[in-house]
Amino acid sequence: MASTYPNSNMPVPGGPPPTNGHPGMPPGAAPSSTTPPDYFTESRKGEVNELRALLRTFGTEKDRNRKRDIMKKVIAYMTLGIDVSRLFTEMMLAIETRDLVIKKMVYLFLCNYAETHPDLAQMCTNTLVKDCGNEDPMVRGLALRALCSLRLPQMIEYTSEPLRKSLQDGHAYVRKTGVMGILKMYHLNQEEFDKASFNDILYDMLRDPDSSVVTNCILVLNEIMADSGGMALNRAVMLHLLNRIHEFSEFGILSVLDLVPRYIPANDDEGFQIMNLLDPVLRTANAGAVVATIRAFLSIADAVGKRPGDDRDPDSPTVDDLKRQVVVRIKAPLVTLIASSSNELAYVLLKYADQLIDLCPGIFDDEYRQFYVKYSDPTHIQHSKVRILAKLANPQSAPDIVSELSELVANVDDTMGRIAVRSMCSIALRDSGGEGAVESIAMRLVEMLDLQGIPHVSSEAAVSLASLVRRHPSIASAISAPLPRALKYVTEQSGKAALIFLIGECGESIIEAPYVLEKVIDSYENITDDPVKTSLLAATVTLFFKRPSEVQSMLGRLLKKATDDVSSQDNHDRALFYYRLLRSSPDPSVAKSIITSKSMAMSTDHFAEEDDTELRAALMNEFNTLCTIYRCKPENFIDEENLVKFVKMPPEHPLPREEAAAPVVDPGVNHISDQFGAAAITDALPSDAVAPAAAPSGEVDLLGFGDDFGSPPPAVNTSSLQTLSLKSSVSLSGDEYQSKWGEVADTDAVVVSALPLRAAPVSTDAVEGSLSAFNLFTMASGELPTEFKFFLYCQEEAGGFYLIQAVVQKAPASLSLTVKSHGYQNDPTKVNQVVELIKTSLGE
C-alpha cells in the first residue's frame, strides 16, 4: 500500500537542489526550480500563451518539482484574477497524475472555471468519477469533493451515484466529504435532490461511529431543513448526541451545542441533566463553544423554569431564578475569556456580557474592575467597556465607577469623552449609585460645563444635565449658577439647546435668566438649528410663568418671530399653539397649569425612546450570533434565503408557553425515533456521563455548583415560597443593619439550631454567591477555625427586612440560624420560608 501512495514530498534524487532565493522565506519552503520564479510580476501580454506552451511540455516533463512549478504559476495567475480559463484543455490533460499535490491544484482550477466552461468540465468528469473509486481514501475524498464543487447542474446524474457510494465508504474521511457533497447537490438542484431522498440516509448517519461525520450530518441537515427551523429533533436523537459530546472536535462540538436551544427537554430533570452534562464545556478555551453553552443554558432555563400563571408543579423554580443562576455560573468563565482573549474576541465577548448584564442586572457588579479601560485597548473595546461600566454601578461601587469615568472625560478620543459623560448621566438617571450619587454626579457635570478647552464635553454635560433635571427636579437649584456663563462658550447646537432648556427650568434661581434669554431671542435670525429654537420657545414660556413681568415683552417678540419663521413646520406650529393658548383664556392660571405641569418629571429610570425591551427579548433568542453585535434583529440584515426560523422541538414535549404551539415538523422525522428506539439508547442518560457532576445522593446538580461546594444545591425547592418574594436589590449600610438588629429584641428572634448539612461549604465567597442568587445578601462574613459566620439580610417586596445570623459548623457540618424580622410582626411561616431558602442555597 505504501508504495502506491503517491504523496511523498521528499526531494527526488537527481532533481535540482532547493534554492533559498527569497529573503524571508523559511528553509524548505522554497519552490525547487533552478531560477526562483516570481509569480506576481506584471502580467504582460502573451504570458498566458507562454504558460500554455509550458503546459504542453507537461506530459513529457519527468521532474515532478518542475511540473509542480508550472501548476503553481497557473494557480498564481488565477489568484491574481487573471483569466487563465483558456488553458482549460491543457490543464485537464494533467489530471491523470499520481502526484496528489498536482492533482489538488488541477481540481482547484477545475472548480474555479467549471461554471464558465461547462462543456470542457464535463469531459473530465470521467476521470473524477474514476478517482472516486481509487484505492487511496485520500484520493477518493479529494475527487468527491471536486466533483461536488463543480457547480454544474447538468452533472447531477454523474454525481449522485459516487455520492451514494461514498456514504457507505469504509473511511470516515470519504464519508464526511460525501455528506458535505449532499449539501452542495442540494444547492445545485433541489428537485434531483428530493428524488434521491438523502434525508433519511443522513438521519441514519447521525449514528456514525466517527464524530466528524456526525458533525457534518448535523450541519447539512440544519441547512437543508432551514425552512422548518433546521434538523428535526426528538428526544432519542438529542440524548444520543449529548452522550457523545466529548468525542467531538473543537469545532464539531458547536454543531451539537447549537441544537440544544431548539430542544425542549421532556421534563425538568432532563433539562438539569443536560446542563450538568454541558457544564465542563465552560472550561474549554474555545470562546465559540463557551458562548454556545451559555445560550444552551439560558434556553433550558427558559424551558424548565416556572412562569407566573402557568399550572406547572409549584415546586419548580421560576424562569428568572434559573436565569440568574445560569448567569452566576457563567460569570467567571466569561470574565476569564474577556481578560485573556485577543482583541477581536474580547470585542465580541463584551457585547455578550453587555447583553447578559441587561438580562440579569446586578450579578456582574462585583467584577466592575474588569471593565476598567486600559490605555492600550483599541477604542471600540474601550467604548464597550465604558458602556458596561455604567450598568454595574451599585451603592458600593458607584463612587469608584464615577471617578473612573471622570478620568476618561478628557480622553483624546472625542467619542470616548462623550460616552463617559453619558454613562455618568445614566448612573444618575437610574439612581443606581445610592444616596448622594445623583448630587455628586450633577456637581461633576457642572464642573465639566466649564471645560472650555474641550467643547464636546461641555456640550455633552449640558445635555446630560438637562436629562437629569427632568428625572430629579430637586437638583435644579444646585446646578443653576454656571448656566448663563456656559451658554456663552458652548458651541455645539445640542449643548446650546440643553442649556437654554435648563435656564428656563431653573428660572427662579438665576437672577439674570430673562436677560440671557433676551439676548438669544434678539439674535433669533442667526439660529440655524431647529432643536435650539424649540427649546428657546419652551424655555421662554416656562420662564414667563415664573417671572411674568420681566419676560412678557420678550415672549411676545419671540412668538412673533417664531410664527413668521416658516423654515420649520414644527416650530411654527408650536409657537402658534403657545400663542393661542395664552390668548384663549382670560385666566392665565389655566395656561400655567398646562405648561408647567409637573408630569414631565420622569418617574421611570429610562426615557420612552430608549425602551428596547422588545428588541432585547428578540436578541436573546439569537444570543450567540451577529445580532448581538449589530444590536438588530436578523431579518434586518440577513437575506431572506439565509434566514433560519427558530423552531423549538420536538412537538410531543409540552411547552410552557402557548405561543410556541406545536411547530410543523417534517413528517420524515417520525420514523427516526423508531430507528433510534432500536438502537438501544437508554431513555435516561447513561450514568457514567453524568456521574462526575451528579450529587452522591442522586439529586441533580443544578448548575455545577459542585465546583465550589462539597455538595451541590439541588433543584430549588421553592414549594413553600409562594408567599415570600424578595427584592433583588437592597441597600443597607452596616450601621443601619446594626440598629435594625438592635431594635428587635433577642426574645423575638427565631432561632434554628444545628440543622445537619451534608457537607460544609469550601469558602465564604461560594456561599455568598449562591445566597445572592436567591436575593439573600451578605453584610459581613468570616471564617473561623471551626466555623463560618455570616450576617445576612433580605427585604421583602412589601418592605419588611429579615436579618439573619448564620453559623455553619465545619465538622460535623451543621447550620444554626438566628432570624429577626424587622418592620412587622413575626410571621412564623415566612420566617420558615427564609430558613428554607438558606438551606436550599447551602445545598440541602
Added chain:
Amino acid sequence: MISMIMVLNQKGEIMISRQYRDDVSRVAADSFRIQVIAAKEASSQPPIKRIENCSFLYTRHLNMYFVALTKSNVNPALVFEYLFQKIRVLKAYLGEEFDESSMRNNMTLIYELMDETMDFGYPQNCAVDVLRLYINLGNVKPQDEPEPEQLTKQITGAIDWRREGIRYKKNEVYIDVLESVNLLISSTGSILRSEVTGRVQMNTKLTGMPECKFGLNDKLVIEKESAGNRKKPGVEIDDCTFHRCVRLGKFDADRTITFIPPDGEFELMRYRVNDNVNLPFRLIPAVQEEGQTKCTINLKVIANFSEKLFATHVVIKVPVPKNTSKSKIKNSFGRAKYEPEQNAIVWRIKRFPGKAECMLTVDLELVRTVRPKAWVRPPINVEFQVPMFTASGVHVRFLRVYDKSGYHTNRWVRYITKAGGYQVRI
C-alpha cells in the same frame, strides 16, 4: 457558514481567496478595502464590519488581513476562533513570522490547507498535528509515512490531537508558566485594578500515548490534601480554562488535571488570579507643573522581588506634554531620553536587580501655546520581564507521566512574568 475567506495585504490586494459559497464575489474585497483598510482610523475600527448585507469578520497577522465573509447569521466567536486557528496552522507550516512573500511562495500549500480546514463554509479538521500527516510542504518535515488506513483514521478519530506510534529517544517535557500582570494605579496611589492572567505552555517530546497528571499549588487542592497542617497556603485561582485534551469531568470532580498531551507545543491552560498579587515593581511618581512653561517629574521605582532575581527589558514610558521643548534628565541607572514622537521620556533598563531602587528626575521646559489646553496626563506605562518569578505565586508542584513502557521523563519548568497593562496614573 462562511462564504469566503480572503487574505489581503496592506494595500487591500487579494493575496489568497477561497470561495466556499456562491453568494459573495471577489468584488467584495473592493468594498472592504475602501471601508476598512483605507479608512483613516483603521486600527480603531471594530473587527466586524457590515457592508450591505455581507458581514466581514477580520483579524490581522503582521500587515495582512485575514477576512471571513458571510451572509448568514453566524456565531462570530466561532468565526474568529477559526481564523485564529487558521493563522496558527500557517505559523506551524511557514514559521512564526510568516509574511506576504512566504504566503505567496507557498500558495498551493495554503490552498490545500484552506480546503482541508473548511468545506462548503463549515470548519473541518483544524488540528496542526493531524494536518501535517498528510499535507507536508513548507516547514513541516514529512514524518514516517503512515499507512493510508491509519491516516484517515487520524483525520477523523476521537483523539485527533495526537497520533499513535510517536517515538523519542529522550523523553522530555518543557513547561513554561507565563504570567502577565495588569495593574492600574490611580493618581492618588490607590490600586484600581490588579490582576494576573497566566498561561501554561508545554512542549512535550514523549513516546507513545502517555497519560499525564499535572498539579499546581491550587489552594483548593492543597487544603484538601494537607487538611490540618497548613504549611504553604496555595494560590486562589479564580478561574481557568483548558486545552481540549484535558479531561474536564475529572477536573470538575476533584480538580486534578489529567490528559494525553498533543505532540510538541501547545497551551495546556489559562488561568486568572485576582487576589494577593505580588506586584514586581512599585512606582512613586510626582509631577509638578509650574506655570505654563515648566514641569518637573520625579519618579522612584522599587523592585519588589527577591534580590536573587532580576528583571530584564524594563522600559518605563513617562508621558510629557506635547509642547515640551527642552528636557533635563537625571537617572540613577539605565538610559533615559526624550522621544518627541512618543511624547514621552523613555527609560530603558536592561537589567534591574531585585530589591533595587532607582530614581528619575526630569525638568521640562514647555513652549507657550496660543490656546492653552490642559495636559490630559496619560498614565506612566511600564514593560518588563521577570524570569523565574510569578506574580500570582503559582508554581508547578508536579507533572507525572504514566506510560505502559514506564520510561523516565525529564521535566524542565520555567517561569516568566511580564507586564500586561502596567500603568500608573499621574
